[in-house]
Amino acid sequence: MRLLRLVIACAILALAPLNLASAVEREYLVIGVDVSGSMRGDALKSTISAAEKIIRDLNSERVLELYVFTREPIKLDDVKYLETQTGGGYTALYDSIWTLTLRAAELSAPLIILTDGQDSRSSLSENELTELLSGVLVNINFISYNPLPEDRAVLDEIARLTGGKSVGVTESVKLIEALTQVVAEVDIKQNSPSRTVPVLIATVVSVIALTGLQLITGWRRREGRIDKWTEILDQYEVKSTPDQAPRNANAPTFITKLFGDTSMIAPGIKGNVEREAIFFASVIALSGVLVWFRLPLILALTLSLLSAIFSLRLLAERARRKLRRHFENELPSSLRLIASSLAAGLSFLQALDSFSADGNSQVAREFRRALSEIQMGSPVEKALGDVADRMQSEDLKWVVFAFSIQREVGGGLAKILQTSAETIDNRSSLRQEIRTLSTEGRISSYILMLLPPGIFLFLLATKREFISLFWVESIGQGLLILIIMLMGLAWIWIRRLVNLAA
DSSP, X not given: OHHHHHHHHHHHHHHHHHHHHHHTOOOEEEEEEEOSGGGTTHHHHHHHHHHHHHHHTSOTTSEEEEEEESSSEEEESSGGGGGGOOOOSOOOHHHHHHHHHHHHHXXXXXXXXXXXXXXXXXXXXXXXXXHHHTTSOOOEEEEEESOOHHHHHHHHHHHHHHTOOEEEESSGGGHHHHHHHHHHHHHHHHTSTTTTHHHHHHHHHHHHHHHHHHHHHHHHHHHHHHHHHXXXXXXXXXXXXXXXXXXXXXXXXXXXXXXXXXXXXXXXXXXXXXXXXXXXXXHHHHHHHXXXXXXXXXXXXXXXXXXXXXXXXXXXXXXXXXXHHHHHHHHHHXXXXXXXXXXXXXXXXXXXXXXXXXXXXXXXXXXXXXXXXXXXXXXXXXXXXXXHHHHTOHHHHHHHHHHHHHHHHOOOHHHHHHHHHHHHHHHHHHHHHHHHHXXXXXXXXHXXXXXXXXXXXXXXXXXXXXXXXHHHSHHHHHHHHHHHHHHHHHHHXXXXXXXXXX
């Protein structure tokens, strides 16, 4: 547990500079300048002069990407290259707008385009462009120099659709004023706290999660010291009466009621309350990470809770299977030891006591519990049957059945146990062979189930606007729910195919 706390602390300390850097990260701005033939002459010179002045006066905290375009955008590494543009060629304005919009979406940046509004070579029509732009969250702004009325109407519609601004200028001296106004409005929108809040929330919830783990550990350490002193004091006190209820650190909680016993998942953590606290701390931390990717808070909490529940259930079931597998593997040798004790002259209960007292295996622990139940008055068949039910062991059920018949009709119990051990060994070999043959199917099921979430997380980190449909639109939310349901059904179906019983 101490090592776990150290790893978590180091991770948070390592990510803190990144979080702070992200919280104050420089904003991007994408500017596109139309240098086609229709802009040749005074229009292009005035536009370039205005762009150069604004770019040089731009806030140093903002990262600029400058493009010029005729048929397709070309990135300029320095503003000085604007002066080399003379104007010429046809204009693919709509195609260039879409290309620059995709780049701005990658950077989560606003887009400013200086143009006269004319288009002569685009493969996209006006309607196709507006339909594409309706699904992208980019603020597009236009500064148009002497545009035709119909071209100005198209630019105004695109700006309105994307939440931007469209300014028409008829005099070159007003270009600088218009560009300054648009850049100022972009600064106001970009400096809103909405981009920094998710990062700060992620940092805060990480710190809260670590603090919660520290408090839980400290509380548990104090509980351990109290238990130690209580044991010492109990040596000098009269034995407590049965009606005194002992303090139970493993009282049923929400997690145990939902998943059953989870002590085998993290045996180093004593008590169900601590496990429940760690479970909810993990949900909060995962929610913070998803919010850091700018997911809506409700969606982040829902996905985190579902992921945590699915993971915990998977871990609990995996731990139970591992426990049962150990039990099944140890059962034949345990039966042989008991049979040897019977052959040496011990009674069945004496042989069971001898084996369970000396052994430290899972079978010995379960038989020790069964022996305690027998000593409390429970029938032998019922106590051993309860062990078979707890461990879901068909082999032990057959042994108990054979033991019951022997109790009724007589016979050599040692011989019965030896034969049962040989039969269980044969069944175990067959199960192992089937497990080996179905390994490829199991691995394929894991890959197929992890592939969609992996692609989703990759796109969330790299192309967030591409999958934003899943939480922006109601149809996307419905599709997300349907996908989760279908994946759950697929998982159940695949597991039934590869889980073959011997």
